[in-house]
Amino acid sequence: MSKLLKQNERGSLVVISGPSGSGKDTVVSKYLEGRKNAWLSISCTSRPMRPGDEEGVSYYFISKEEFEEKIKNDEFLEYAEYNGNYYGTPKKDIEDKLKNGIDVILVIEVQGALKIKSAFPEAICIFIMPPSMEELRNRLVGRKTETKDKIIQRFTTAYQEINEYTKYNYVVTNDLIENAVHKIDSILTSEKCRVDRIEEVYLDNSEEAIHELLMGEEFINEDIKI
Ligand code: 5GP
Numbered sequence: 029m030s031k032l033l034k035q036n037e038r039g040s041l042v043v044i045s046g047p048s049g050s051g052k053d054t055v056v057s058k059y060l061e062g063r064k065n066a067w068l069s070i071s072c073t074s075r076p077m078r079p080g081d082e083e084g085v086s087y088y089f090i091s092k093e094e095f096e097e098k099i100k101n102d103e104f105l106e107y108a109e110y111n112g113n114y115y116g117t118p119k120k121d122i123e124d125k126l127k128n129g130i131d132v133i134l135v136i137e138v139q140g141a142l143k144i145k146s147a148f149p150e151a152i153c154i155f156i157m158p159p160s161m162e163e164l165r166n167r168l169v170g171r172k173t174e175t176k177d178k179i180i181q182r183f184t185t186a187y188q189e190i191n192e193y194t195k196y197n198y199v200v201t202n203d204l205i206e207n208a209v210h211k212i213d214s215i216l217t218s219e220k221c222r223v224d225r226i227e228e229v230y231l232d233n234s235e236e237a238i239h240e241l242l243m244g245e246e247f248i249n250e251d252i253k254i
Pocket of ligand 1: 108137
């Protein structure tokens with residue numbers, strides 16, 4: 029059977045942001061479970077490791093000096109300074125994944141997301157919203173991994189970040205993880221159906237198609253002649 033459409037099969041560049049405590053990392057890791065057509069980019073950071081962090085899994089942990097060397101060598105797709113530390117998306121591998129039809133997911137903060145949006149207007153930017161500020165507070169305090177000062181800093185930054193949601197293409201409220209994962213799946217599925225992904229339509233003129241596809245068929249319900 030010959031195909032009717034040729035579509036752009038390139039992977040999508042997907043940016044996911046949200047304040048600390050929005051649950052974006054959990055939503056993304058659930059979304060990625062068992063999915064072969066999506067790849068999570070691992071960032072570099074100069075922030076110290078926290079309990080539960082794993083080298084090469086959470087981040088590549090490098091020194092400030094090493095980070096600045098990589099900036100000089102143009103090794104980042106984007107980078108930003110956030111709460112006094114550097115965070116950056118390594119360029120390496122991204123183009124290869126996209127070319128092979130794999131969606132590349134970047135979980136990054138707002139400044140980085142805006143840089144990606146202006147450099148790659150086709151990027152799909154999703155903001156993960158906490159269901160309420162009370163819930164955000166509970167999640168930040170409940171982690172028990174940081175000092176009071178750090179938590180206050182994260183909470184203040186969260187307020188500023190939430191105000192930036194209008195710069196994204198989609199907002200997903202993380203009330204229940206399964207709901208949020210389902211919404212991300214739906215967004216990415218719909219994006220693949222966009223008309224501007226169609227590169228060619230193999231549609232003969234209708235007379236030729238009628239001749240080729242219908243002539244010679246026996247139809248049972250011929251028009252009844254009176
Ligand atoms: P955390 O210190 O909590 O791991 O991360 C702080 C913030 O930096 C989070 O919002 C996280 O998504 C963001 N982040 C992680 N990697 C990158 C990156 O490569 N670039 C940018 N711009 N932000 C990042």
